[in-house]
Amino acid sequence: MLELNYEIRATTHAPKQKQKRKLNIDLNKDLNEDDESGNLDLISGLPDDVLIFMLSLVDIKTAGRSSLLSKRWRHVWTHLMDLDFDNPETTAIAMTLKYTSYALPEMDNYVKCVNQVINANGAPYLNSFRIHFPLSIFYAAVINNWLKFSFSKEVRNLEINLEGGCSRIHFSNIFSTNPAMIVNTTLESLHLSSVSIDGPLLEWVVSNCVNLQRLSLHSCKTRSDIPSKHQKLVVSSLKLKYLEIFWCFRPLNIQALHIFAPNLTSFVFFESIIDVEYRNVTSLVDAAFGGPHCRHIFRNLGILSGFSSQLEKLSIEWCQVRSASSGFPTFANVKQLEIFYSQTDYNSFSLTSLIEACPLLHTFKLKLCLHRSWIESPNLPPKDAQVKAIRSHQHLKTVEYVGYGGCAFASELALFLTWHVPVVNKFIFDPHPSLYVRKPRTRVYSSKYRDKLEIARRHAELLAKQIQIRRGVDVVIL
Structure with a gap:
């Protein structure tokens, strides 16, 4: 049975509403045959664009199976313009693999699947092409061919994620020697994870992909163990709107980052380097900082003053802050x-200094990264000035904890906020482990993992009772 979920928008003059519909198609039945209602024949008679859209709502494997329905459906799936080779099934397989430079049966099967799809693809262009699997360097030539295929289809959104695999697959030559990349007018989004690149390549991509709006780099390295000379990365673009960099600059030996991007609205930076120069970020409203760079920020708070008044969302790692930052x-x-x-060295009430600096703050999220080997030191009681300041906050309504497992200092902060902030009316507990600022979390559904989640939920339930006793707050436990 093939199950398709799709949405229909109302076209009346009333406010637009989404209606979710479900379509079940029997793969053992020829759709050319009439049934009593005739609905399936009507579906087969829809235009190609509609059928392609319906198949775009399911994974590649299911879309390919639709070719068994009838002659009408045999080649519809080959015109898909969104090729996403990442799904729960392949993710589960990928998590069982260990780093190797050799080919493995699981890798061979993944490569075979991708090759079958792209060899059959007849779409004139691609909206997105996404690879997510820990392939070894043995498949470097294969990945090269995939990139050539995607560029030949004028891909708009490209993602190559080899996390857990071999980062020695080098991308600099692939990009710089591809004719489609000399001046690329179609690529709008590029995400590279665990691949080998260099600083000049990054500047080259930003300069030559004239319509690039999103650039995301995770755990990228150089192709050689020999350190390169210190580099300065200049990101200069009039189109770039989203820039995300996680743990790449030290392996690439990049010592400084200069940003000239007047249309940049979101910047996520989890790095070790200190020298970041914001030459023109007049549109920046969403910023996230983590890693050793945060320690430099806390020692030099003036770094943020150039764009602090325009931010609407701020994420930051609170690490090695020795005193209540003011x-x-x-x-x-x-x-x-x-x-x-x-x-x-816990002093959770020091966090209130940053809350106080955000007078219009509506939602406060605390992501906890605590190791069991750490021994909690006594949490210093809040100062009278902290209590007075937090009581004057008139906009904070929602507090969320991610990764809460019963630690005392976080519990005390939760009670402090719900008791003293006058308008807090909702508290959310997410027991799943937190991972860095803004970094996507991969959930592991092992029995041990589920047991930890259940223990975390019990701690959250106990704290929820205290919160509700002290004050009527709506508590949600995910």
Whole structure:
């Protein structure tokens, strides 16, 4: 049975509403045969564009199976313009693999699947092409061919994620020698994870992909163990709107980042380098910082003052902050604040200094990264000035904890906020482990993992009762 989920928008003059519909098609039945209602024949008679859209709502494997329905459906799936080779099935397989430079049967099967699809694809262009599997260097030539295929189809959104595999697959030559990349006018989004690149390539991509709007780099390295000379990366683009960099600059030996991007609205930076120069970021409203760079920020809070007044969302790692940080610039428009707390000497009430610096703050999220080997030190009681300041906050309504497992200092902060902030009316507990600022989380559904989640939920339930006793707050446990 092939199951398709799709949405229909109302076309009347009333407000637009989405209606979810489900379509079940029997793969053992020829759709050319009439049935009593005739509905399936009507579906087969729809235009190609509609059928292609329906198949775009399911995974590649299911879309390919639709070719068994009838002659009408045999080649419909080959015109898909979104090729996403990542699904729960392949993710589960990928998580069982260990780093190797050799070919493995699981890798061979993944490569065979991708090759079958792209060899059959007859779409004039691609909206997206996504690879997510830990392939070894043995498949470098294969990946090269995939990239050539995607560029020949004028791909708009490209993602190559080899996390867990071999990062020695080098991309610099692939990009710079491809004729489609000399001046590329179609690529709008590029995500590279665990591949080998270099600083000049990044500048080259930003300069030659004239319509690039999103650039995301995760755990990229150089192709050689020999360190290159210190580099400065200049990101200069009039189109770039989203820039995300996770743990790439030290392996690439990049020591400085200069940004000239007047249309940049979102910047995620989890790195070790200190020298970041914001030459023109007048549109930046969403910023996230993590890694050793955060320690430099806390020692030099003026770094944020150049764009603090325009931010609407701020995420930051609270790490090795030895005292209650003061002197934060005023974040006059920040409505969402996210703190990734990875500090060992707990003084959770010091976080209120950053909350106070956001007078219009509506949602506060605390992501906890705590190791069992850490021994909680006594949480210092809040100062009178902290209590007074937090009581004057008139906009904070929602507090969310991610990764809460019963730690005392986080519990005390939760009670402090729900008791003293006058308008807090909702508290959300997400027991899943948190991972860095903004970095996507991969959920593992092993029995041990589920047991940990259940224990975390029990701790959340106990704290929820205390919160509700002290004050009527709506508590949600995910």
